[in-house]
Amino acid sequence: MKSNMFTVKRPFSTSHSSVDSKEIKKFQLLAHKWWDEEGEYAALHSMNDIRVPFIRDTLLSMSSNYHLGNPLSGIKILDVGCGGGLLSEPLGRLGASVTGIDPVEDNIRTADQHKSFDPVLAKRIQYKSSSLEEIVEESMETFDVIVASEVVEHVADLETFIKCCSQVLKPEGSLFITTINKTQLSYVLGIVVAEKIMGIVPEGTHEWEKFVPPEELERLLESNGFSVKTVSGMLYNPLLGSWSWVESTSLNYAVHAVKAGAQSHTTDTPPETDIQQHSATAGTAGTVPGGTV
Numbered sequence: 001m002k003s004n005m006f007t008v009k010r011p012f013s014t015s016h017s018s019v020d021s022k023e024i025k026k027f028q029l030l031a032h033k034w035w036d037e038e039g040e041y042a043a044l045h046s047m048n049d050i051r052v053p054f055i056r057d058t059l060l061s062m063s064s065n066y067h068l069g070n071p072l073s074g075i076k077i078l079d080v081g082c083g084g085g086l087l088s089e090p091l092g093r094l095g096a097s098v099t100g101i102d103p104v105e106d107n108i109r110t111a112d113q114h115k116s117f118d119p120v121l122a123k124r125i126q127y128k129s130s131s132l133e134e135i136v137e138e139s140m141e142t143f144d145v146i147v148a149s150e151v152v153e154h155v156a157d158l159e160t161f162i163k164c165c166s167q168v169l170k171p172e173g174s175l176f177i178t179t180i181n182k183t184q185l186s187y188v189l190g191i192v193v194a195e196k197i198m199g200i201v202p203e204g205t206h207e208w209e210k211f212v213p214p215e216e217l218e219r220l221l222e223s224n225g226f227s228v229k230t231v232s233g234m235l236y237n238p239l240l241g242s243w244s245w246v247e248s249t250s251l252n253y254a255v256h257a258v259k260a261g262a263q264s265h266t267t268d269t270p271p272e273t274d275i276q277q278h279s280a281t282a283g284t285a286g287t288v289p290g291g292t293v
Helices: 021-028 042-061 088-093 105-115 119-124 132-138 158-168 184-197 214-223
Strands: 076-080 097-102 125-129 143-149 169-180 226-237 242-246 252-259
Touching: 042 088, 042 143, 042 169, 042 226, 042 242, 042 252, 076 088, 088 097, 088 105, 088 119, 088 125, 097 105, 097 132, 105 125, 119 125, 132 158, 143 158, 158 169, 158 214, 169 214, 214 226, 214 252
Parallel strands: 076 097, 076 143, 097 125, 143 169
Antiparallel strands: 169 252, 226 242, 226 252
């Protein structure tokens, strides 16, 4: 609704952008391939089997309102770095009102075209060719939820990115992040094997130096007014083309953090991080860290 999208002058300067121009050029070349389930983004398509239930069930566990058939009805979600809409669409199908943003214009064109095939999604999802900083300039504490899935390892300035997320998120709103840890194992499997040997993702997609250890991400979140609730490991099986929840965070991992409430004081002691323990065999599309289906 337009009433929630006032233009507001922000106290936080956004002149320092989190957008990396080299990353934009990289993804520009693949903008037309987002919806090829067997192509370069196949792993992201299959990641929906665990990241969508993770988001859905976490949000339902925090709310007393449940809408049969549309469990996320009434929830406003910002999907940062939405690409072609791979995550925006299933969240929209669950009833959420989704705004997907991406600095690559061709990505937004692809996302807009794909959602147009479904009249319901066309009403629930809006896409913008925009940076997160530009959204900060127009939206003050607008969103209930922010999703940044496979994004933070591509930004130019992670702390600026986290600050901007806090700016546009309502008090007690949820931030969901999935990303890649910075370990020797993630270099071997995430870059050498995934990019150079098996071609799971195009070569040059990732830079190991920009991978983010969960400890660093937690520190940045908590120093910017978030309480980290969940940190859970994720593992991709390229032979099966599927993801599962695992105990180790040495490769991929997911984070759920909650922004402090409006009445919170900076002197409050943040709650301890709830690090979920899951085995690879227990992880299924319907098994969600910290929640049940």
